[in-house]
């Protein structure tokens with residue numbers, strides 16, 4: 049029997065970026081909030097031995113323990129889904145701060161086109177441009193409507209950057225100036241300009257200079273230490289929930305954090321409202337019920353979907369007829385359209401860098417280029433990054449070089465610090481047959497079904513990746529690389545190869561309850577006091593990293609929650625009827 | 631104290647001073663968390679290089695880490711020979727043997743990586759498609775035992791010699807057969823075993839010396855990788871700069 053605890057105003061399931069932002073906003077507004085997090089608590093002082101590639105980058109020292117819980121995967125419905133037994137394609141956060149602790153801090157806003165992709169594509173190219181089984185949707189919110197929330201998020205995190213010449217309008221400049229430009233970034237910039245393109249320094253959540261945010265939180269500048277992605281920042285320079293929003297929540301006295309506690313169900317009664325959560329203290333094995341007026345589900349894409357399905361909340365997506373919403377429109381990122389340039393007599397400081405250090409262009413992103421004669425829609429950014437090339441993970445050799453032995457050793461040493469990559473970050477469209485549901489066979493350590501992922505690259509992705517790879521190659525040649533290896537064909541999606549932790553969809557946002565699960569405040573259409581926040585609400589993915597948009601949506605959700613309580617309930621948005629491909 | 635140690639301490643101390651100067655912390659800039667405060671404290675108090683732990687190190691010339699936790703001596707010798715072919719000594723510098731990669735792999739296999747403690751190991755097991763990643767029922771301890779025995783058996787069958795006794799060319803020929811998946815093993819494929827061995831070899835060459843490989847940071851030196859440095863603010867905008875590596879020990883052992 050679960051022990052029933054006293055009721056609280058709001059309970060947050062998973063204390064990462066989304067959970068942390070909402071905790072800070074709600075507690076500032078005077079609400080009592082309980083944050084339940086399956087992993088442990090931590091602080092920057094714990095990161096003193098962080099510069100350890102083996103422990104953190106290779107062995108995934110900060111990630112979710114897959115022996116307890118993983119996802120199962122198949123490329124299509126004809127295949128048997130099997131568990132992801134080891135990490136590969138994406139990495140899952142665990143512990144207070146979530147993946148926000150060990151992210152890179154590459155921080156973007158999506159394009160205005162992204163939020164209205166379906167209508168704008170049809171408007172310009174006609175209905176026929178969207179293949180029949182491609183289920184892209186408008187978000188039910190426009191860029192102009194979300195812009196103020198981007199602004200709030202960026203000020204909180206102290207995002208460093210310069211204007212994107214091809215991006216949406218900004219109501220305010222970046223809170224801090226762009227990161228430093230390295231020699232190779234300058235090479236990219238010059239080459240891109242010669243080609244008539246529009247390069248700009250990557251917006252970054254690694255601070256370019258010391259910064260104090262509107263909440264009064266001060267952080268020091270990034271040291272370009274090269275141990276950023278997959279590592280925690282011992283300086284607190286990288287914006288992460290632990291050095292930004294969580295101290296603010298704690299300071300209010302309204303926040304209670306319960307680490308090492310695993311939520312297994314969202315509880316609800318017959319009235320269409322959620323009543324609280326059921327969780328297990330992982331240290332003692334004791335089970336508790338935490339009642340609350342508001343439930344905030346921020347446990348990342350996979351568990352957002354899984355907890356709704358396990359708790360029987362919302363209408364399950366049916367890939368057969370396209371009805372239902374929970375699990376619908378899983379999308380990802382097309383990261384493989386890329387080229388690698390090898391320099392025979394130039395070296396660069398590639399061992400140094402920062403997670404968010406890089407330079408990019410959006411000339412081939414969104415609808416910034418004409419698609420009339422192209423057989424795909426959207427595109428992606430083209431970027432040259434300098435995140436710090438650590439030696440176990442980076443042994444670049446030109447194609448045709450053996451993968452071991454003296455020749456390999458010699459080439460990998462020669463080209464270390466002499467290899468520059470330019471890559472496409474392709475947008476990922478949603479399809480009727482890409483979705484998440486409960487696995488019929490494999491279980492987690494509580495005996496509950498794992499989430500099952502059905503996903504593969506489509507013709508659209510193959511065309512897009514090849515197109516972007518070609519553009520990357522042109523830039524590298526202009527940069528003076530002596531030898532360029534370019535992706536030729538996009539292979540089927542492989543869950544064992546790291547690509548990006550940019551998983552999206554499953555609890556998507558929209559204007560119509562028939563085709564979406566949440567409204568533009570991340571409030572569930574079917575359960576008005578349940579807010580499901582994260583990249584799970586993206587109806588498809590853009591040609592950018594997701595977290596800037598997750599942050600904006602979190603601020604908007606927090607505003608919606610406060611409004612909801614003020615109104616004493618009800619939907620915050622009126623439903624609209626929309627058309628879509630089914 | 632050896633010369634080498636002294637240089638390390640110097641480099642460490644000066645990089646810390648540089649860091650403090652660059653961030654303006656010492657001049658009373660903003661401070662976050664306890665880490666930076668802690669650094670400041672250490673910089674003030676622990677500047678003298680003669681701490682108890684460094685002077686004790688003088689007497690330790692033997693490496694007590696060179697002993698086996700997991701392998702039998704035979705398994706170790708096969709690993710030592712095979713990793714030397716994967717990462718041989720050459721004009722660039724030492725190979726697997728001198729870098730102590732065999733010990734690194736032995737020690738790793740003895741722990742959680744060997745038994746797959748953070749991997750999903752529940753059944754049922756099915757072969758799966760190549761896009762579904764490793765689906766075997768064996769952990770790395772088992773895969774290495776089977777694979778190393780396979781190398782030995784194959785060498786005996788083909789050359790009537792044990793693997794470490796073969797010439798370098800013969801060893802390469804054996805390993806190529808394994809890498810190409812041509813040798814049948816009971817359980818893992820030979821190519822999967824080889825890819826684990828290759829990955830572990832690179833880890834042993836380039837991980838922090840605290841794990842037993844990358845002896846004397848010679849792997850990092852060959853690769854111009856500076857290891858653990860507190861800050862690259864000074865060089866991030868500069869042309870390629872060679873920096874003497876530091877290990878995590880330099881951070882820990884004041």
Ligand SMILES: Cc1cc2nc3c(=O)[nH]c(=O)nc-3n(C[C@H](O)[C@H](O)[C@H](O)COP(=O)(O)OP(=O)(O)OC[C@H]3O[C@@H](n4cnc5c(N)ncnc54)[C@H](O)[C@@H]3O)c2cc1C
Nearest residue numbers: 062064065066086141142146147152153154311593594595
């Ligand atoms: C290595 C890496 C690099 C990345 N780099 C970038 C980047 O440069 N730019 C970018 O935009 N994005 C990046 N990302 C993605 C970014 O980290 C995520 O978008 C972001 O953290 C998502 O925030 P979230 O709150 O939705 O989820 P998370 O931050 O993952 O937080 C979810 C939390 O919920 C907890 N949880 C899950 N299930 C339960 C349960 N049942 N009970 C209790 N708690 C639970 C988890 O432990 C976790 O702490 C990166 C991710 C990784 C892994």
Ligand code: SF4
Nearest residue numbers: 254270271273276281
């Ligand atoms: S690169 Fe910068 S932000 Fe990243 S961990 Fe190092 S100091 Fe922190």
